[in-house]
Amino acid sequence: MGQDNSSALALSQVEDFLREQAISKGRLVSLQTGDLLFEANDLSEELYLIKKGRIKVFIRNPTGVPVELAILQEGALIGEMSLFGEATRSASCAAFDQETELFAIPRSLALQLIEENPDSRHALIVLLSERSRNMVRFIHDFSNLTSLVADGNYTGVHALINSSGNPDPAVRSAREAFKLMLSRVQEREAKLQSTVATLSLEIDRQRASQEVESVMNTDLFRNLQSKAINLRNAVKEKTPTKPPQT
Numbered sequence: 001m002g003q004d005n006s007s008a009l010a011l012s013q014v015e016d017f018l019r020e021q022a023i024s025k026g027r028l029v030s031l032q033t034g035d036l037l038f039e040a041n042d043l044s045e046e047l048y049l050i051k052k053g054r055i056k057v058f059i060r061n062p063t064g065v066p067v068e069l070a071i072l073q074e075g076a077l078i079g080e081m082s083l084f085g086e087a088t089r090s091a092s093c094a095a096f097d098q099e100t101e102l103f104a105i106p107r108s109l110a111l112q113l114i115e116e117n118p119d120s121r122h123a124l125i126v127l128l129s130e131r132s133r134n135m136v137r138f139i140h141d142f143s144n145l146t147s148l149v150a151d152g153n154y155t156g157v158h159a160l161i162n163s164s165g166n167p168d169p170a171v172r173s174a175r176e177a178f179k180l181m182l183s184r185v186q187e188r189e190a191k192l193q194s195t196v197a198t199l200s201l202e203i204d205r206q207r208a209s210q211e212v213e214s215v216m217n218t219d220l221f222r223n224l225q226s227k228a229i230n231l232r233n234a235v236k237e238k239t240p241t242k243p244p245q246t
Helices: 002-025 080-084 107-116 118-150 154-161 169-216 219-238
Strands: 027-031 036-038 046-052 055-060 066-072 092-095 100-106
Touching: 002 046, 002 080, 002 100, 002 107, 002 118, 046 080, 046 107, 080 107, 080 118, 100 107, 107 118, 118 154, 118 169, 154 169
Parallel strands: none
Antiparallel strands: 027 100, 036 092, 046 100, 055 066, 055 092
16 A cells, blocks of 8 residues: 555656646647647657646547547546657557647656756656556466456456556556457357357258258168158048038
């Protein structure tokens, strides 16, 4: 619990410092609804502080359709993960409201200002240490997750992903990405199972048809069929015809 508190305090110190610097030294960026701030995989060259309006965070699925992850409010920092070595954006951001405004500060300047401030520098070191521990923990989790997926134990996967929320944003993001990947795996598996079931029914139908056809082509069946026809004809001949009614 002490580690979580110290990490949360350090994060708060760094964020408060960055907010102050963004307001005093940042350039103003103005967006309209739907305008992109940046796309996933763009270089993480700036940090942003929302001055006015809201920002939508999203990713795109394999067909290009946006999947909303979060709506960030006024005062939120965007792109602070670049301070921890994130070279490219992990998601896309766009203006959610009309007349959205943000302060932008270069990542290099933010790091320089933190380096010059002893309290913020110490807080960043605390966060980097905690982030390293979190990533080691997640690597261990990831090996367990892949093993559970290979065994088809999806209940176990969901339980592990949702267990003891991790405060580190990168770890949470990685867990969310794994959860999204799992949902796609389950969707494909369900489609495959449906296809296999349909195919099995078709194979059974064809097999039954072939078996019936093979029986009908035997001499025994032809004999029985011929005797049945003869019997029906004999019965017809012996059945008296009813006189017409007057």
